[in-house]
Amino acid sequence: MNAQETVVSSNSNPSEQDEGTNAATSLSPGPGPAQAENGVQSESPSRASFGDRKLGLSHVIAQSLATNAPIFNAITFLPLIVGGTTGNGAGSAVPLSVLFSAVTMFGVMWTLSRFSRYLDTTGSVYVFISRSFGDRTGTAFGSLNYLSIVLGPLTPLIFGGYLQGYLSSQFGIHISWWILSLGLIAVSALILALGVGISTRIQLVWMLVAMLAITAFSVVVIIRSISGGVDALAPFNVHSSPHGWLGVAWGMLYGLFIFAGVESAQNLAEETPNPKRSIPRALMIVVGLLTVYFMLVAYATVLGFHLDGDAIAKDAAPLLALAAPGHYGATWLVDVLTVMLLFDMFTLTLGTCVYGSRGLFALARDGRLPHALTRVSGKRHVPTVATATPVVWMVALVLGTAVAGSLFVKTGSPAYLTVFTWIGGIQGLITAVIYGTVCLSAFGWLRRKDSHAAYLVVAAGVGVLSACGILFSNLYHASASMYVNILIVAGFLLFSFVQSTIRRRRGQFGASAASLEELEEI
Numbered sequence: 001m002n003a004q005e006t007v008v009s010s011n012s013n014p015s016e017q018d019e020g021t022n023a024a025t026s027l028s029p030g031p032g033p034a035q036a037e038n039g040v041q042s043e044s045p046s047r048a049s050f051g052d053r054k055l056g057l058s059h060v061i062a063q064s065l066a067t068n069a070p071i072f073n074a075i076t077f078l079p080l081i082v083g084g085t086t087g088n089g090a091g092s093a094v095p096l097s098v099l100f101s102a103v104t105m106f107g108v109m110w111t112l113s114r115f116s117r118y119l120d121t122t123g124s125v126y127v128f129i130s131r132s133f134g135d136r137t138g139t140a141f142g143s144l145n146y147l148s149i150v151l152g153p154l155t156p157l158i159f160g161g162y163l164q165g166y167l168s169s170q171f172g173i174h175i176s177w178w179i180l181s182l183g184l185i186a187v188s189a190l191i192l193a194l195g196v197g198i199s200t201r202i203q204l205v206w207m208l209v210a211m212l213a214i215t216a217f218s219v220v221v222i223i224r225s226i227s228g229g230v231d232a233l234a235p236f237n238v239h240s241s242p243h244g245w246l247g248v249a250w251g252m253l254y255g256l257f258i259f260a261g262v263e264s265a266q267n268l269a270e271e272t273p274n275p276k277r278s279i280p281r282a283l284m285i286v287v288g289l290l291t292v293y294f295m296l297v298a299y300a301t302v303l304g305f306h307l308d309g310d311a312i313a314k315d316a317a318p319l320l321a322l323a324a325p326g327h328y329g330a331t332w333l334v335d336v337l338t339v340m341l342l343f344d345m346f347t348l349t350l351g352t353c354v355y356g357s358r359g360l361f362a363l364a365r366d367g368r369l370p371h372a373l374t375r376v377s378g379k380r381h382v383p384t385v386a387t388a389t390p391v392v393w394m395v396a397l398v399l400g401t402a403v404a405g406s407l408f409v410k411t412g413s414p415a416y417l418t419v420f421t422w423i424g425g426i427q428g429l430i431t432a433v434i435y436g437t438v439c440l441s442a443f444g445w446l447r448r449k450d451s452h453a454a455y456l457v458v459a460a461g462v463g464v465l466s467a468c469g470i471l472f473s474n475l476y477h478a479s480a481s482m483y484v485n486i487l488i489v490a491g492f493l494l495f496s497f498v499q500s501t502i503r504r505r506r507g508q509f510g511a512s513a514a515s516l517e518e519l520e521e522i
Contacts, residue, residue, distance in 0.1 A: 055268055055271045055272045056272065056273075056278070057272075057278045057281060057282060058204055059204070059268065059272070060265045060268050060272060060278055060279060060282040061204065061265070061282045061285060061286055062204030062207065063264055063265055063267075063268055063351060063354060063355070064261065064262050064263075064264055064265040064282055064283070064286040065204070065207040065286060065289075065351075066207065066261075066347045066348060066350060066351030067261030067262075067264035067348065067351035067352055067354075067355050068258075068259065068260065068261035068262055068264075068286070068290060068351075069155075069261065069344050069345070069347065069348035069351070070207065070210075070211055070214075070290060070293055070294070070344070071210050071211070071214060071340050071341055071343075071344035072155070072158075072341060072344045072345055072348055073257075073258040073294070074214060074258075074293070074294065074297040074319060075317045075318075075319045075320060075337070075341050076158065076316075076317065077254050077257065077258050077424075078094060078297070078298060078301055078312065078318060078319070079312055079313050079314075079315060079316065079318060080254040080421070080424075081094050081097050081098070081251040081254045081255050081258075081298075082094055082251070082309050082312045082313040083247070083250070083251070083309070083313050088243065088247065088250045089241075089243075089247055089250050089251045089254075089309075089313065090241050090247050090248050090250065090251030090255075090309075091240055091241040091242045091243070091247055091309035092234065092235055092240035092241070092302050092307045092308070092309040092312075093235060093236070093237065093238055093239075093240040093241035093247065093248055093251075094235065094251065094298045094301070094302055094309075094312075095235045095236055095295060095298045095299050095302065096235070096236060096238065096241070096248045096251075097248050097249075097251030097252050097255040098255050098258070098294050098295055098298045099295065100248065100252055100255070100466070101252050101255030101256045101258070101259060102259070102287070102290075102291040102294070102295070103462065103466070104252075104256060104435070104462060104463060104466035104467070105256070105259045105262065105287050105290075105291070106287060106291075106459070106462075107439065107458075107459040107460065107461070107462030107463040107466070108263075108435045108438065108439060108459075108463040109262060109263070109283045109284060109287045110284070110455070110456070110459035111438065111439050111442045111446075111456065111459050111460045111463055112124070112128070112263055112266065112283060112438065113279070113280035113283045113284060114280075114442070114446060114450050114452065114456055115128045115131075115438075115442070115446055116266055116269065116275065116276065116279040116280050116283070117276050117280060117450075118276075118446070118449060118450075119131065120269045120270070120275035120276050120279070124263070124266035124267060124269065125141070125142050125145045125146075125263070125266075125359070125434060125438060126138050126139060126141065126142020126143070126145065126146075126359070126362065126363060126368070127142075127362070128438055128441055128442075128446075129141050129142060129437060129438060129441045130142070131441070131444075131445050131446070132441035132442070132443075132444035132445045132446070133441055133444070135500070135504065136497060136500045136501055136504060137497070139363070139368045139496065139497075139500040140493050140496040140497040140500060141433075141434060141437050141493070142359070142363060142368070143363065143368070143369075143492075143496040143500075144430055144433070144434065144489065144492055144493055144496060145359070145430065145434045146356055146359040146360055146363065147430070147492060148426075148427045148430040148431065148434070149264075149352055149355050149356035149359060149390075150356045150360070150389060150390045150393055151393070151423055151426070151427060154397070154419075154420050154423055154424065155184070155345040155346075155348050155349045155352075156181035156182075156184050156185050156345075156349065156394050156397070156398050157181060157397065157398065157401060157416040157417075157419060157420045158345060158416065158417070158420055159180065159181055159184050159342060159345040159346070159349075160176075160177035160178055160179070160180040160181030160184070160398070160416065161177045161414060161416050161417065162338070162341065162342060162345075163177075163180045163342060164176070164177040164180055166338055166342075170335070176402075177402075177414075177416060178398050178399065178401070178402035181398045181416075182395065182398060184345070184346060184349065185349075185391060185394045185395055185398070187346070188346065188349045188350055188353065188391070189391050191350055192350065192353055192354070192357075192382065192387050192391070193377075193382060193387075206343060206344075206347055207347070210340045210343075210344060211289070211293055213336070213340065214293070214297060214319075214337075214340070215293060215296055215297075217300075217319075217323065217328075217329070217333070217337075218296045218297050218299070218300035219296065219300070220328060221300040221301075221303065221304045221322055221328050222296070222299060222300045222303055224328060225300075225303035225304055225306075226303065230303050230306055230307065231307065232303070234302075234307050235298075235299055235302040235303065235307070240307065240309070241309075242309070246473060246476070249469055249470065249472075249473035250473055252466070252469075252470050252473070253425075253428045253429070253432065253470055253473075254428055256428065256431055256432060256435070256466075256470060257424070257427065257428040257431055258294060259287065259290055259294075260427070260428075260431045261351065261352070261355070262283060262286050262287050262290065263283065264351065264352075264354075264355035265279055265282040265283055265286070266279055266283075267354070267355050267358035267359060267362075268358070297319065300322070301318050301319060301322065304318075304322040304327070304328060305318065305322075316417070317341075319337065320334055320337055320338065320341075323337050349394075352390065353387060353390045353391065354387075356386075356389070356390050357383050357386035357387040357389070357390065358383070358386070360373045360383075360386040360389060361373060361374055361383045361386045364386070367503060368500060368503065372385050373385050373386045373389070374386075397419070401415050401416050401419050402415075422481065425481065425482070425485055426485045426488060426489065429471075429482075429485050429486065429489055430489055432467045432470045432471055433467070433471070433489065435463055435466075435467050436463060436464050436466075436467025436468060436471075438463070439459075439460040439461075439462075439463030439464045439467070440460070440464050442456055442460040443457070443460060447460075
């Protein structure tokens with residue numbers, strides 16, 4: 001079930017439409033639109049569509065889960081919520097950070113679901129913000145969001161490291177991590193070239209099986225720990241955090257990040273037959289599933305380590321440690337969880353590339369980024385340049401880390417893990433900024449239009465307040481690396497705003513989905 005892209009233009013003729021069968025075709029809303037006085041191209045509401053709208057609700061849910069990577073997040077990011085990078089975190093009160101992060105996500109996803117009922121387009125974040133704050137602001141924050149997504153495929157770094165250790169310990173096979181990482185990238189690029197329909201089928205089946213297995217193991221750990229005398233209520237006591245409520249708030253930076261990617265369902269809006277129904281349903285279904293799942297895993301991890309937050313923070317994969325012989329599992333269980341983790345990294349790579357490529361396509365289609373990003377293959381109808389962008393980034397990241405790894409090494413930490421943690425911190429910061437901005441934008445146009453305005457104000461308010469709280473807590477006594485991350489994010493926002501202003505003045509802006517929706521209201 002390949003995602004097709006069809007050129008739809010109000011002034012196109014059959015010969016122009018036949019050009020879509022060429023090996024590489026540029027999608028555009030139509031040849032030669034007039035220039036409006038404000039620098040935005042004036043077009044009719046008919047514009048280039050993306051996708052053949054054959055992806056159902058299950059595909060959308062699969063995309064959302066794959067971009068979230070629940071197995072990978074549960075195994076890798078829990079130590080970071082505890083305080084694995086700086087020592088500032090939730091400690092044994094991890095479930096509290098996860099719980100408050102989940103409340104924030106319900107507010108954010110409710111807000112996004114209401115937006116989705118009125119604006120069914122790929123590139124959703126940028127379109128939603130543009131609708132309330134204007135094109136340049138929407139472009140700046142949308143570009144920031146998709147920068148985070150394009151940076152998102154960090155998984156080849158960790159994949160190579162985990163697989164290297166697993167092959168060495170289990171089979172005595174020694175292969176450099178970066179070679180294994182490049183192998184993952186090559187396989188991912190092949191699957192992406194075959195189209196979204198194929199990749200989402202793989203993702204859905206795998207995610208459901210893996211999440212059920214992890215959930216079952218977590219329940220076993222919880223039951224055995226409580227029966228062994230571990231205090232069942234301690235993880236929900238704020239005093240379990242060495243820094244109290246501030247520690248819980250610190251943990252929410254990564255707590256929010258483990259839910260990130262759920263919103264990627266919206267980027268398939270132009271490839272589903274009824275997006276105004278399926279997208280909101282997918283968002284709420286997935287965030288509900290993930291809340292139950294992450295709460296169980298976090299609770300089981302803390303109980304399994306007997307409330308020892310320091311031990312959790314020092315373990316790169318605490319869930320695997322609990323599955324080891326002598327704890328709550330056996331050798332075969334460690335092998336199964338390791339394979340699950342590796343495959344989840346693979347599906348995460350696919351999901352983030354699909355998410356990022358659709359966002360880049362949407363920005364380029366509306367003239368916010370270079371038009372080359374709208375090029376698609378004639379056979380598979382895949383956005384070739386937009387998809388190649390994160391693939392090229394992954395290759396450069398792996399090779400750069402392998403060559404210059406000594407510059408990033410911390411004591412006792414491999415280079416790939418240090419780079420992964422640093423860029424992951426930038427992504428967490430961007431996630432909080434984007435979620436807060438989208439929720440803030442809901443107080444404008446959407447509040448006036450939505451029939452559930454009261455619920456919307458509450459949900460969006462939760463998102464804004466939580467994002468502000470997370471940002472403040474992480475600025476409070478922040479490390480030097482956090483200030484570097486803030487400067488990077490602020491610098492990119494400024495750059496994006498300036499370049500969008502220049503492109504607008506040059507008349508390179510096309511009409512966005514937000515602008516076209518406004519025309520339909522008139």
